[in-house]
Each structure stands twice: as structure tokens, then as C-alpha cells.
Amino acid sequence: MAGVIIVTGSPGKPAADADADCLWNAIARPRGPVTDHGMSEPVLVVDRLHRMFGESVALENLSFSLSRGEVVGLLGANGAGKTTAMSIILGLTTATSGSVSIFGMDPLKNRIAVLRRTNYASAYTDLPGNLSVAQNLRVFAGIYGVKKPVPKIHELLEMLEIAHLKDRTTGHLSAGESTRLHLCKALLNDPELLLLDEPTASLDPDIADKVRKILRRIQQERGIAILYTSHNMRDIEEVCDRVIFMHQGKVVTEGSPAQVISRFNETSMEDVFIRIVRDGDLEAVGK
Amino acid sequence: MSPGVIQALVLRHLYLYRRNPIRLVELLFWPIMEMMVWGNLSVWLDKSKGGAQIPTFIPYLIGGVILWDVLFRAQQAVAISFLEDVWTKNLVNILVAPVRPLEYVISGCIVGLLRIGVTVIVLSILAASAFHFNVLQFHWNLVPFFGLLMLFGWTLGLISSALILRWGQGAESLAWAVPFLIQPVAAVYYPIGDLPWWAQTLGWLLPCTPVFEGMRGVLSHGTADLRLLGLSVVSNLVWMAFGAGIYLYVLNAGRRNGTLTRVTSH
Numbered sequence: 001m002a003g004v005i006i007v008t009g010s011p012g013k014p015a016a017d018a019d020a021d022c023l024w025n026a027i028a029r030p031r032g033p034v035t036d037h038g039m040s041e042p043v044l045v046v047d048r049l050h051r052m053f054g055e056s057v058a059l060e061n062l063s064f065s066l067s068r069g070e071v072v073g074l075l076g077a078n079g080a081g082k083t084t085a086m087s088i089i090l091g092l093t094t095a096t097s098g099s100v101s102i103f104g105m106d107p108l109k110n111r112i113a114v115l116r117r118t119n120y121a122s123a124y125t126d127l128p129g130n131l132s133v134a135q136n137l138r139v140f141a142g143i144y145g146v147k148k149p150v151p152k153i154h155e156l157l158e159m160l161e162i163a164h165l166k167d168r169t170t171g172h173l174s175a176g177e178s179t180r181l182h183l184c185k186a187l188l189n190d191p192e193l194l195l196l197d198e199p200t201a202s203l204d205p206d207i208a209d210k211v212r213k214i215l216r217r218i219q220q221e222r223g224i225a226i227l228y229t230s231h232n233m234r235d236i237e238e239v240c241d242r243v244i245f246m247h248q249g250k251v252v253t254e255g256s257p258a259q260v261i262s263r264f265n266e267t268s269m270e271d272v273f274i275r276i277v278r279d280g281d282l283e284a285v286g287k
Numbered sequence: 288m289s290p291g292v293i294q295a296l297v298l299r300h301l302y303l304y305r306r307n308p309i310r311l312v313e314l315l316f317w318p319i320m321e322m323m324v325w326g327n328l329s330v331w332l333d334k335s336k337g338g339a340q341i342p343t344f345i346p347y348l349i350g351g352v353i354l355w356d357v358l359f360r361a362q363q364a365v366a367i368s369f370l371e372d373v374w375t376k377n378l379v380n381i382l383v384a385p386v387r388p389l390e391y392v393i394s395g396c397i398v399g400l401l402r403i404g405v406t407v408i409v410l411s412i413l414a415a416s417a418f419h420f421n422v423l424q425f426h427w428n429l430v431p432f433f434g435l436l437m438l439f440g441w442t443l444g445l446i447s448s449a450l451i452l453r454w455g456q457g458a459e460s461l462a463w464a465v466p467f468l469i470q471p472v473a474a475v476y477y478p479i480g481d482l483p484w485w486a487q488t489l490g491w492l493l494p495c496t497p498v499f500e501g502m503r504g505v506l507s508h509g510t511a512d513l514r515l516l517g518l519s520v521v522s523n524l525v526w527m528a529f530g531a532g533i534y535l536y537v538l539n540a541g542r543r544n545g546t547l548t549r550v551t552s553h
Contacts, residue, residue, distance in 0.1 A: 118383075
């Protein structure tokens with residue numbers, strides 16, 4: 001089962017059709033990571049996650065797993081359910097039904113143990129703008145219990161090419177610099193699971209390209225499992241081993257970027273994205 | 288509980304003061320202004336009474352100002368520490384980090400303790416030099432007075448944070464308003480016996496009222512009524528349990544109904 005995509009309610013098939021799902025999933029198996037980091041071990045298992053907000057369904061029967069060293073992109077238009085899924089995984093909100101397992105533990109019952117090995121960066125959160133870059137990182141190094149914070153912070157600032165900004169007030173950073181600072185913070189504890197919510201949003205193409213390369217390098221060197229949401233299809237094609245397309249809370253399709261593109265007979269992920277958002281229904285697959 | 292996490296969260300607030308010394312001015316400005324207004328008022332009242340046999344107002348009002356500031360600063364430290372994270376959109380980083388709610392609250396309390404230390408020292412020096420009021424006349428009673436007021440301030444801070452967590456930034460004015468909601472019945476500057484019966488009933492439900500009554504007892508006859516301090520201890524424990532319960536309830540309800548993500552992302 002390790003490394004296999006588990007999708008309940010895969011396109012065009014009833015959710016209960018487990019055998020058919022397995023077959024479909026086997027076909028849709030992701031391309032492996034470049035390096036061997038024990039891919040067989042699932043880091044994150046999301047099982048039939050369902051979330052209602054009043055009468056509206058934000059998430060319907062979402063299931064997938066993420067293995068060590070794998071990068072999975074969670075895609076979809078605004079309101080597709082990506083942020084809700086990520087919020088449930090992070091424990092910011094609870095599921096109406098279904099379960100999440102991280103490192104084999106229930107994150108609601110083992111919150112601290114799970115969060116020590118996990119980290120998160122988002123384009124929509126900030127670090128305190130009135131502290132310097134180094135101060136912010138020192139605070140979070142303390143929170144994550146980093147053993148030798150000074151060399152660790154230095155190493156990350158160098159890696160993300162913002163060492164010269166260490167004394168700059170965080171609120172004065174450009175969007176690109178701020179994104180790289182968020183990544184520094186997200187890598188402080190050498191996470192085994194990294195959740196990235198649109199990390200390249202509002203970045204210019206040059207910086208976005210640098211961030212993608214850095215992410216890919218980190219992922220290959222350290223074998224981190226990464227769950228990635230983005231509207232930038234270039235990001236997805238370059239960074240993700242596998243993508244899960246969501247629309248109105250449901251999984252529409254998934255597989256490697258190349259598989260998804262060929263399944264839709266399109267030439268790019270961007271075209272697939274537009275087609276799913278405009279056509280919108282599960283039947284879109286295989287048209 | 289991890290001391291390292293608490294230390295890191297406290298460090299975050301200390302960095303704020305180091306980087307922005309204007310915050311130190313803000314820390315001292317309002318207490319000093321309040322002390323000057325009440326001090327001058329009580330001096331005028333003393334001068335106006337002529338030879339009448341009524342007690343001097345200065346120690347009661349100045350004592351009330353200093354002790355009220357302890358409660359207010361403690362409440363502010365917890366509530367404003369929380370608001371700082373909401374304002375800077377940092378709250379989500381804290382909520383998805385290995386930080387226990389208790390560690391977060393304790394760090395706010397420690398920041399409060401440091402702020403109180405600074406303001407009380409400055410106010411005491413000002414009271415002694417400008418109004419000949421020596422805060423040390425309370426002797427060892429100062430310890431339970433300060434301790435009990437700090438505990439209640441922290442509890443009010445926790446309740447204020449819970450309200451912001453529930454209703455978002457729209458409720459942030461409550462961070463300032465909550466202490467003043469209780470001030471009229473808390474008998475800070477006047478004896479509770481002079482309030483209407485219903486206000487007295489409300490006042491005795493607060494852990495701070497017995498402290499202010501105790502303060503007046505020390506000023507009038509040199510000793511604090513231990514029963515009053517005992518009442519404040521019991522009342523504080525009940526309020527702390529209520530404050531912690533409401534905070535955890537709102538936090539967990541926010542996770543269930545999705546309001547937590549709204550507060551953390553706006």
C-alpha cells in the first residue's frame with residue numbers, strides 16, 4: 001500500500017468500488033522521487049475526509065496518502081476545498097467525518113508530537129513584521145526546540161540567499177524575501193512533513209523559479225514529504241510528483257502532472273486547470 | 288510543558304521592546320498620567336476639606352491607582368500579546384507550531400509580570416516623590432495584593448482573548464474594555480459599602496474587590512483582613528477555572544465550526 005494513491009470516489013467510479021479504485025490507483029501511481037528516502041513509508045494518510053459548513057459541503061470524501069520524499073500538489077480553483085483540507089490536516093479545523101493520520105498518529109490526540117516533526121508556510125500568513133528576520137527565526141527556533149539555533153539559522157538564510165537581510169525588519173521585506181523567510185522558518189525543525197500553501201503567490205517569475213528550485217533541492221536532499229497548494233501550474237509541473245485536482249470539495253482527477261495532462265488530452269496543466277474549473281464535473285475526466 | 292517554548296514566546300515580546308523603545312514610553316505614559324490626575328485631585332480634596340475630621344484621600348486614591356494598574360497591566364499583557372499575533376497574522380504560525388495553549392498563556396503572564404514590575408516601580412517612585420505616598424507602608428501585604436490582582440488580571444486577559452478568538456478582530460476593543468466593565472463595582476477608589484446593594488453583590492463576586500477593601504483596611508488600621516484575602520483566593524480559583532474553560536471551549540469550538548481559520552487568516 002505504501003506510496004499508492006488512495007482515492008475514494010475516483011472520477012467516474014463509485015466510492016465503494018475498492019478493487020476498481022486499487023487498479024486505477026495502480027495505473028496512476030506517481031513517478032518516484034529522484035532519491036531514495038524510504039518512499040514506502042506513508043507520512044500522511046487522509047481517509048474519507050468530509051467537511052460541512054452548515055448545509056454546504058466544503059470537502060467530500062477526500063482520501064490520499066503522502067509518502068516520505070514525495071511532493072503532492074493539491075490543486076483547484078478558489079473554494080475547491082484545498083485550504084479546508086490543509087486546515088484539517090494542520091488541526092486548525094476539524095473534519096465532519098473521516099480521519100487524518102500523520103506519522104501513524106492521530107494529530108488531534110498527539111498534537112505536539114506531530115507538530116514537532118511538521119512545518120507550514122503560507123503566502124497568507126506573516127511573521128511578526130516588527131521583529132528582524134533573525135529575531136523571528138530565533139523565536140521559532142526556540143518554539144521548535146532547535147538544538148543549535150544560530151548555525152541552523154545561518155545555514156538556512158544562506159541556502160535561501162537572504163543572509164544579508166538577517167537584521168532587516170521583517171515588515172520591510174519584499175514579497176520574494178518574505179516568502180524565503182517563511183521557508184526558512186518552515187525548515188528550521190528539519191520537518192518530515194512540510195505543508196506549503198501557495199508559497200509562490202505574488203512572486204515575480206525569477207523569484208518564483210528560485211523558490212521552486214530550492215524546494216525541489218531541499219526535498220531531494222532531505223526526503224521531506226511536501227503537500228503543496230498552488231494556483232501556479234508552472235510550480236506544480238516543476239515541483240510535484242503527483243497532483244490531486246479538486247473541484248467543489250471533490251477530487252476530480254489525480255496522478256503525475258504528465259498523466260493528468262495526457263488524460264485530459266491537453267498540452268499543459270494550465271489548460272487542464274481551466275478545463276476542470278470551467279467544465280467542473282467529474283465526467284470531465286476522459287472526455 | 289516546555290520551558291523552551293515559553294522562553295521563546297517571551298523572547299518575542301522582549302524583542303518588540305528592544306526594537307521599538309517607543310513601546311516603553313507607552314508602557315509608562317498612561318499609568319503616569321492617571322497617577323498625576325488622581326494624585327492632584329486627592330491633594331485638592333485634602334486642601335478643600337479645611338479642618339473637617341475626615342480621612343485624607345491621598346493614600347486611598349494613590350493606593351487604588353497603583354493596585355488597579357497591576358490588575359489592568361496583567362489583563363493587557365495577556366490580551367495584547369494575543370492581539371499582537373492576530374494583528375501580525377502570526378497566530379496561525381503559533382497554532383500550527385508545537386505550542387500548548389497553557390504555554391502560550393503562561394508566556395503572556397510572564398510578559399505581564401515584567402510590564403507590571405516596570406510600571407509599579409515607576410509609579411511607586413512618582414507617588415513617593417510627588418504625593419508622599421509610600422507603597423511600602425503595605426509591608427508584606429503587598430505580596431498577596433499584587434499576586435491576587437495579577438491572577439485576576441491574567442484571567443480577564445484570557446477571557447478577552449477568548450472573545451477575540453470567537454468574534455475576531457471586531458471584538459478587539461474588548462481587550463481594553465473588559466477591565467473597565469468591572470471597575471465601577473470593584474470598589475477601586477471607594478469602599479464597596481457605599482455602593483447600591485446590587486452593585487455590592489456584583490462587586491463581591493470579583494476577586495479584586497476584597498483586595499481593594501483589604502488595601503483600605505491596611506491604610507485605616509494597619510492590618511489586612513485575612514478573611515478578605517482568603518475570599519479573593521477562592522474567588523480567583525473559580526474565575527481562573529472559568530477563564531481557562533471558556534478559552535479552551537472557544538478554541539475547540541473554533542476548530543469545529545471553522546471560525547478559528549477566519550480569525551487566523553484576517
